[in-house]
Amino acid sequence: MIPAAALAELSSLLGDRLSTTRSVCDQHGRDESPYPAMPPDAVAFADSTDEVARIVQVCARHRVPVIPYGAGSSIEGHLLAIRGGLSLDLSRMTRIIAIDADDLTATVEAGVTREALNDALRHSGLFFPIDPGANASLGGMSATRASGTNAVRYGTMRENVLALTVVTAAGKVIHTGTRARKSSAGYDLTRAFVGSEGTLGVMTEITVRLHPQPMAVSAAVATFDSVADAVNTVIRTIQYGIPVARVEFMDIQAVRAVNAYSKLSLREAPTLLFEFHGSEAGVAEQAETVQAIAHEFGGTDFEWASRQEDRSRLWAARHKAYFASLQLQPGSTCVTTDVCVPISRLAECVTATCADIDASGILATVLGHVGDGNFHVLLLVDPADPQSRERAEAVNARIVRRALDMDGTCTGEHGVGLHKMDFMRAEHGEDALDMMRALKRAFDPLNLMNPGKIVTLD
Amino acid sequence: MIPAAALAELSSLLGDRLSTTRSVCDQHGRDESPYPAMPPDAVAFADSTDEVARIVQVCARHRVPVIPYGAGSSIEGHLLAIRGGLSLDLSRMTRIIAIDADDLTATVEAGVTREALNDALRHSGLFFPIDPGANASLGGMSATRASGTNAVRYGTMRENVLALTVVTAAGKVIHTGTRARKSSAGYDLTRAFVGSEGTLGVMTEITVRLHPQPMAVSAAVATFDSVADAVNTVIRTIQYGIPVARVEFMDIQAVRAVNAYSKLSLREAPTLLFEFHGSEAGVAEQAETVQAIAHEFGGTDFEWASRQEDRSRLWAARHKAYFASLQLQPGSTCVTTDVCVPISRLAECVTATCADIDASGILATVLGHVGDGNFHVLLLVDPADPQSRERAEAVNARIVRRALDMDGTCTGEHGVGLHKMDFMRAEHGEDALDMMRALKRAFDPLNLMNPGKIVTLD
Ligand SMILES: Cc1cc2nc3c(=O)[nH]c(=O)nc-3n(C[C@H](O)[C@H](O)[C@H](O)COP(=O)(O)OP(=O)(O)OC[C@H]3O[C@@H](n4cnc5c(N)ncnc54)[C@H](O)[C@@H]3O)c2cc1C
Numbered sequence A, B: 001m002i003p004a005a006a007l008a009e010l011s012s013l014l015g016d017r018l019s020t021t022r023s024v025c026d027q028h029g030r031d032e033s034p035y036p037a038m039p040p041d042a043v044a045f046a047d048s049t050d051e052v053a054r055i056v057q058v059c060a061r062h063r064v065p066v067i068p069y070g071a072g073s074s075i076e077g078h079l080l081a082i083r084g085g086l087s088l089d090l091s092r093m094t095r096i097i098a099i100d101a102d103d104l105t106a107t108v109e110a111g112v113t114r115e116a117l118n119d120a121l122r123h124s125g126l127f128f129p130i131d132p133g134a135n136a137s138l139g140g141m142s143a144t145r146a147s148g149t150n151a152v153r154y155g156t157m158r159e160n161v162l163a164l165t166v167v168t169a170a171g172k173v174i175h176t177g178t179r180a181r182k183s184s185a186g187y188d189l190t191r192a193f194v195g196s197e198g199t200l201g202v203m204t205e206i207t208v209r210l211h212p213q214p215m216a217v218s219a220a221v222a223t224f225d226s227v228a229d230a231v232n233t234v235i236r237t238i239q240y241g242i243p244v245a246r247v248e249f250m251d252i253q254a255v256r257a258v259n260a261y262s263k264l265s266l267r268e269a270p271t272l273l274f275e276f277h278g279s280e281a282g283v284a285e286q287a288e289t290v291q292a293i294a295h296e297f298g299g300t301d302f303e304w305a306s307r308q309e310d311r312s313r314l315w316a317a318r319h320k321a322y323f324a325s326l327q328l329q330p331g332s333t334c335v336t337t338d339v340c341v342p343i344s345r346l347a348e349c350v351t352a353t354c355a356d357i358d359a360s361g362i363l364a365t366v367l368g369h370v371g372d373g374n375f376h377v378l379l380l381v382d383p384a385d386p387q388s389r390e391r392a393e394a395v396n397a398r399i400v401r402r403a404l405d406m407d408g409t410c411t412g413e414h415g416v417g418l419h420k421m422d423f424m425r426a427e428h429g430e431d432a433l434d435m436m437r438a439l440k441r442a443f444d445p446l447n448l449m450n451p452g453k454i455v456t457l458d
């Protein structure tokens, strides 16, 4: 419950941009995960950094939890208002503050989505590579340390965020980092906030690195007899240092889903989608080398998508794979896994996982940003059958255990939210978790910023 | 002063690996900066993570400051024992724990130097790119967030450290990160310690990313009529997205110094050194494009060093430029600047800086990792003449001011130490500095880890 005095202050600050309407609160108390909604008590739609600071100050004074909200596309229960409070929606903060093409940087408000940023960059010769399957906000992507299909070449939000404007838990406005490409000027506050999932403060402006649009692009699809052959092709590609821009894995079930949903006719087999960026000659050379590697592992049907439309269709289909998977069993929700392992262990990890899924009898698709050693299993769950969710969670727990045993991580890009909290001790150990708690207490002494996520304090 | 009881405990733990000898303490109380030594009260030579933990526990119990010591090559006063205490020398911890060639990672003890690591990698087909001019330790390099000539292509320690073993200020051993290439599993403890200059804990093991040795390498030297022409060539190269592996600037004075010291006969003019990595065809293509850009800016004498010996000689000379500069005025020490600016401002920044140096009458060389927007001025100082140091510091302060006005940083790679502390408020603002102080207090509540560096707490 938000105290009436706090609501009154917020309301006089925001007018009709403060809402306590049931449907608005419900929509802000859930994400794309199967968690049932836990709505906040109110939603504030902020317009500026200054306004965010005032809102946070009011909430701090009245001890009201604040949950920053970007595009709502997260999938680990990040947005659930488990202690009530205020959802602070940044989706109206959509100003593109600066595009410094000469410096390959852009500064945007937190609510700008990755698609909006790339639209704004269309005629600049530059692009912003990070592309989660959803049209997420730059604030949300920074907060979850997101990545996607291009990370193998261009890095994740960790590497691509240069500087931030942050409203701290005390409601102060700070700037972290500069537009210089590197710095050794003290503690890395930027990377303390990147990946902090709204638990340390609110990012209101984000400066990111941009990249020159490649002179040439080509894409290809290859299919394999086994999961191991496909994954081993990727491992070899990475070990050779080929600067592949994208390399995505789909298992048979995922190919089926994508074919049906996006009206493609890919061969139903373990599949890799490649994209190469560079000069004409460079792209041709990369593609040739990778094709040779794929052949070594029995890869067939190496098919080129050299026309821009074919490539767009292919990647659009890949980006819709999540919704395509859900349609394999209409009405279902899904438990998503997100482990990431050292690349040498990837074939073993994916193969064991596929066997595990088969044995479980759960309908699932496997999709992977495999160049980074990261893959997702989408385990379909019948929302009406609690046991189906439990069975899926059991598979997820085994997948995580397997990844940790291989010196990997429980989440490569989606974040902890609520769903991965149980694995934090196993991954980091109690003493490292204590350091995380110390950091949380130092930055948010009242435990009001998205409380109860990442680590608990009690 | 270290209490006698503490010394006794340390001595029974370490035997003759604890030293209070004057010369040993003096040597550990200084670095390569012009600061006069401020020796610690004792020096401990640790052999293992476990031993580091015990040493830190003893020091915490007795409230003894601990200053981690790697190779002693830092240049901002990092190692001065301004509050006495114990220098914790890690240079004996030189085990290469694992080289996982398949995963492109290595795990080493903190005392392993970059040259030792690359020696160990010689036959693996891999290398570790980060190369400060000195043969620094991986622990020290992590602690200063170091980079060097290759960072423009391969990133800095920020991007290349995957995981750490850290002894916390309380003497606990924690592991941060995993060998997975990316992770969203909570706060980024790894990057909290990278760049923390010994003020948050002691890194005892470091897991770094390795990179495939390029199939082909070529290097070239080009000279220009003006500083601006040279720098603009670099700016254009970066803006075109050419993945140049190294691009280093030397002003006329630096060329003179290098010629004299390393017996080269480079033309005395503003100079760029390039290195290209890739396939045979890729390297040729990059070199051609860059040569065309250089020509546009009047670059001449584009000279190729295609033989490995010539390249090695060239880069060895560049790496010795610091000592070569000192020899321009034998007996001198030097004040080093280390600003880094957005690349579009680089020509303006370097040109204004050169004019400033000329006007000051100080003998100085300008050297730069210009692909990142980072450059150093080595201002020669007569140790017998305090005013000469003051004049140099005044130039440094103006250079920093200029860089900050351009949205740059006071230190691109050397770190804060003592020497850059005065600029921290101007760069970050008081409220961001307060967040750094909060982080320091959270991780080191007794303020015993290299106290008085980066930020002061009182
Ligand atoms: C179909 C689909 C595909 C996906 N594919 C990928 C993928 O390939 N890679 C990937 O990484 N993710 C993927 N995701 C997950 C999701 O898109 C990312 O987590 C994304 O970064 C969330 O951004 P958002 O704007 O939707 O944030 P939200 O969901 O609104 O919020 C996410 C978290 O960030 C916090 N937050 C939001 N904005 C701010 C801010 N300004 N300041 C501080 N904290 C803030 C919130 O409190 C919350 O904890 C996918 C999701 C879907 C539904």
Ligand SMILES: Cc1cc2nc3c(=O)[nH]c(=O)nc-3n(C[C@H](O)[C@H](O)[C@H](O)COP(=O)(O)OP(=O)(O)OC[C@H]3O[C@@H](n4cnc5c(N)ncnc54)[C@H](O)[C@@H]3O)c2cc1C
Residues within 6 Å of the ligand: B031, B032, B067, B068, B069, B070, B071, B072, B073, B074, B075, B078, B079, B090, B110, B131, B132, B133, B134, B135, B136, B137, B138, B139, B140, B141, B142, B143, B144, B145, B146, B147, B148, B149, B197, B198, B199, B201, B202, B203, B204, B322, B323, B413, B414, B415, B450
């Ligand atoms: C000639 C010359 C050229 C240089 N060129 C470059 C360059 O191109 N790029 C660049 O980045 N730097 C350069 N430097 C600076 C220096 O080499 C780097 O700062 C280097 O990273 C220091 O490493 P070190 O092992 O010598 O650390 P030290 O000097 O021993 O220590 C540096 C700091 O790190 C802390 N520290 C050391 N080890 C640990 C540990 N294990 N855990 C926690 N804290 C620790 C110390 O307390 C201290 O604060 C140069 C220096 C010289 C003398």
